[in-house]
Amino acid sequence: MAALIARVVPIPPVRGRGWLLVERNLMVYRHDWLVLVSGFFEPLFYLLSIGVGIAPLVGNFQVGGHAVSYPAFIAPAMLAASAMNGAIADTTYNLFFKLKYAKLYDAVLATPLRPVDIATGEICWALIRGGLYSAAFLLTMLALGLVFSWWAVLALPAAVLVGFAFAAAGMAGTTFMRSWQDFEFISLAILPMFLLSATFFPLSTYPPVVRLLVELTPLYHGVALLRALTLGTPSWQLLVSVAYLAAMAGVSLWVSSRRIGRVLLK
Amino acid sequence: MGALIEARGLTKRFDSFVAVAGIDVDVFRGEVFGFLGPNGAGKSSTMRMIGCVSPVSSGTLRVLGMDPAVDGPRIRARLGVCPQENWLDEELTVRENLLIYGRYFGLPRRTLADRAAELLAFVQLTDKADAQVADLSGGMKRRLTIARALVNEPEIMLLDEPTTGLDPQARHLVWDRLIQLRQEGVTLVLTTHYMDEAEQLCDRLVVMDGGTIVAEGSPLDLIRAHATREVVELRFVAGRQQALAAEVADLADRVEVLPDRVLLYTQDGDAAANAVHQRGLSPPGILVRRSSLEDVFLRLTGRTLVD
């Protein structure tokens, strides 16, 4: 994946200092660790409410010829969605505030750091944080008996990849935002995707046209990837999903770096 | 030795608006160089280009012998910047601001712990080390910004209005520190609206107006070239200035009429003031003073320098 991204994004081969933004965020959250901890619980509440509340009403599903319980079907989708939501929150609202109001990056750019360092640093932070939440989520799934294969070990890097794609895309979008109102567009993109990306129903239940549309969304690929890994039903097709998400991440990261430079270095 | 900062025909355009219109500037090692000018003169735009955070629209600029467009990060590693609006990290404490800023320059944590303590002492903020930045007063934030700019031991310091909004005491503290830095060999480039600040601190300065340089030299040179030795300020009842100016015009080398007073530029202020009295004009307020950069400025731009 790293090699692919290196080819897609022409980042100069200078040792990046993006890590320093991670250090900065760690410093902030040292004061505010409760906020960090609370992030663990949100996706778990989803999982529990659906697993305990809705599952008994739905019964089993057929996925790839296997009978699958509804919680086992939906848990990896929740994992993908929470990786998406976490990443988006970090690189949209939080980033916009730092970019436009706190003027954090104006001060940072007076040092040797470059726009690309800011982009990679903030995305890196989002991924570290998201990775921790995803790991906790996976462990909870394991404890609830919702993991069926050793392939699930790959679900963590896969969840991080989902986070990467959405963090970078969110950041790229945020650099175009003029005011808080513009964030409506993000909700407008996220909510239908969350509801329709084969999250709650198998893809086979959609009409063909809708199915095609769904297959074009990034969250669908994230869900497909994580579901196959936790259920233990991988196929070569997943490489398409990986490539899709990696390309989205790479292109968005490139756009973000360019745009941060454009917005701040006037 | 060559100039540390060398600008030729330096221009900054925002779309079609020209903020800096082709200025030539040389700043040499160890000097204090000032940009003086009213709001919108193009001071900050110039400083941002020198600080390598704003691309040059046309003309050439070399800082520390390098081209900002190519070597921005390498130049910035050797600059200390105190921007007009501080831009402190409000989510961190005072000490943390210095620590993380030093980290951005790639300095090791071990070095930074000591340096942060020294810098806090230097700007008299040791007591506030653990306070949140958001809780500091304006003057404290300014001092912290100056300390932050010093964390990488810069060769050149860029100070955009270092003392605007400070009370006299804080202002003097900042001046003392800047003079101290100058003695240590740091090259200082500053912008200001304050004439007394420019007179106190600057070895050389340029007066900017509307994106161009209208005069340059040492404060004393400028006063000699563009003003007389003394100035008599006459305060009359509003509305009568114009008429009275005509009556005293022959008493001075030059007369300037402002909304609230009339200025007589003359070599001998007391003599002019006496003559005004002898003519029975008896203005409610009369003041004889030495001329200052303010007068130079007024002469060059036809405006008073007030924000």
Ligand SMILES: Nc1ncnc2c1ncn2[C@@H]1O[C@H](COP(=O)(O)OP(=O)(O)OP(=O)(O)O)[C@@H](O)[C@H]1O
């Ligand atoms: N990013 C920008 N986009 C468009 N115009 C700008 C921008 N930055 C500055 N300007 C314009 O350029 C001119 C010069 O601005 P600049 O900030 O350099 O002035 P200044 O001398 O620093 O003024 P002040 O004393 O108020 O700080 C102003 O007319 C300002 O409106």
Ligand SMILES: [Mg+2]
């Ligand atoms: Mg300014």
